[in-house]
Amino acid sequence: MRAIAWGVRLSSGATAVMQLLALVKIGAIAVIPSRRWHQTEQEDCCRLHGATIIIDADTPSPPPLVAADSLWSWGDRLADDAVQGIYFTSGTSGTPKPVPLTVGNHRASAIAIHQHMGIRADDYWLNCLPLYHIGGQAIMWRSLFWRIPFFCLRFTPEATHLAVREHPITYISLVPTMLWRLQSLIERSPESWQRLRGIVVGGPPWEPNCAAGQNDGICPYAPPMA
Template identity: 45%
Template sequence: MTEICPIHHWANIAPSRTAIQGPQGSLSYRTLDRRLASLCAQLTASGLTPGDRLMAAARGNLEEVLLAWACLRSGIVFCPLNPAFPPARQATLAKRLDVRTFHVRNGEAPDGNWQTLRLDFSHEAQISQLPALDPARPCDTILTSGSSGQPKAVLHRVGNHLASARGSAELIPLDAECGWLLSLPLFHVGGYAIPFRVFLAGARLVMDDRDRPLAARLESEPITHLSLVPTQLWRLLGESFTPRRTRLRELLLGGAAIPAPLVEKLTALGLAPKVSYGLSEMASQVCSGVPTGPGVVGQPLPGREVRIANGEILVRGDTLFDGYVDGDRLDPARDAEGWFHTRDKGYFTEGGELVVEGRLDHRFISGGENIQPEAIEQRLVDHPGVAQAIVVPIDSEEWGARPVAFVDWHGHPVAGAELATWLREMLPGHMVPDAWLPWPDLGEGLKPSRQALASLASEAASDQPCQSV
């Protein structure tokens, strides 16, 4: 059964209400509805039909949000890419996804056998037919982070995102007075999910503006909801951010180990954050809650089911993706009972909250002992001198493998001996890294590539002695 596009719904009920606000101006729900009608007509005129795949380098500016939702209303599968990808990699991914059309704004599309499309985003059109969304229709592909290998293309259906947004609203409500900042990119599932939450509630989508400090924007703009990874929040606090000078109601953290000092500092300022466990395959959030301890991510949201089998987190529900797509092949990637095996290690507390311990495929053996890198990372980021940390294994003739830590400091580096003592207070001695390496330039990705960092650590170990403990 189809349902009316929420933007059209609010265009009829509250046509002058602001739907999108940002550095390029503001759009009311009525204007947004009409611009989408024009874009849908342009997509049809270009020869695109429902089910076709359109690729675009899309971080999340106004035009890119409009394109994503025009594709949604037209039944076209939107395939956003990180704009930082070089043309050769964009072309490889486009071929792999059997893309028919490549949308470009500036410059040219990468070489390939596809149609190049340019659209007029300023034109408006009257609504000729009721814009309906079919929950069963494929609507987008999101590339996984590829932090442990080659990224996979996750194919969602419309209903996955609608269920995700509605379940999220049970814990993190929105109304007409709310504004959610699009602080995460559209090519990441966390960013792609935000407009669904906003438009279903008839709220305001606030566009990102990299030319202005985030703290200043929060103090002057109607931003009530904010999604950040811990690194972004540390930077925000470094801008002398004070919640009481803002309209913030909700701050959602995810994507990495949540440092206890970060939570404590924010709570002391008067804003208690929520943490989230999510994955691309479940259209963003699976569990959310108040951070009460290391790895605690709250209870499953409505429309999601979670269970533990042999220490592994399994998920299913209305938000579960259609499968991994590769050309015209689709891998449903679920077992006979419909469960998706996340390869994340975890357990439930007595109170029913999920605790995520790390990736099963990140675990390695050192001298016969299992080492879960995320356990080391969580303890490291709880140190007041550490902003973020990633632990990877390097080969060892004596032990088979040993942990090495990349550390991003708050100010001056902390002595390795002090960090070793800090770790040994909570972890066994074999989990103390053999070396501490400076935090590398990770580019614009939200998640680092552990394979790339392991290579860097191996090179550092072979080139020169590291700072050992």
């Protein structure tokens, strides 16, 4: 039987994560347009790729903490060849292209991150990348596969710095622009960032002078993976 496609408009937060996992559990395919597109473009895109139902997975104040172990108790039973979602390229070099990803794709990415960085049971990932972006999705899936908690928030320099300061964050994923915007806060209060195991920088070409060159010793930087 052909899997049913659902259009999902989402940004961040535990509510969006639970919506996505619910679709996986019932065998549906999530069609995930960029929230940067106009609403009509999002809806047209979802319908073009077979989605007859479109849901909005955001809430006004999404709960930030996702306890991966309790959500993912059934995850190991998923077939690797099952298509989980259809994502879209950024469109910076042309028309955004659809990219179907399977559960196996997400699992392979999680394994590669573990091999590269050595995920531990006490790790705690801060996810301030949007979930409609594959970078944000990658954080969600690796946390779920390795059953470690992660913290979701919509990025602002102040909110991100506060989360690092007040929670036992060990890793954070950023794009270079985010890192640049955090620069002054990191310099004024480096102690919270010094206890991170790493900052994973991905997305556009990474410029070491953006931050790492001015912050040697504050925390390890790990380009270019997201």
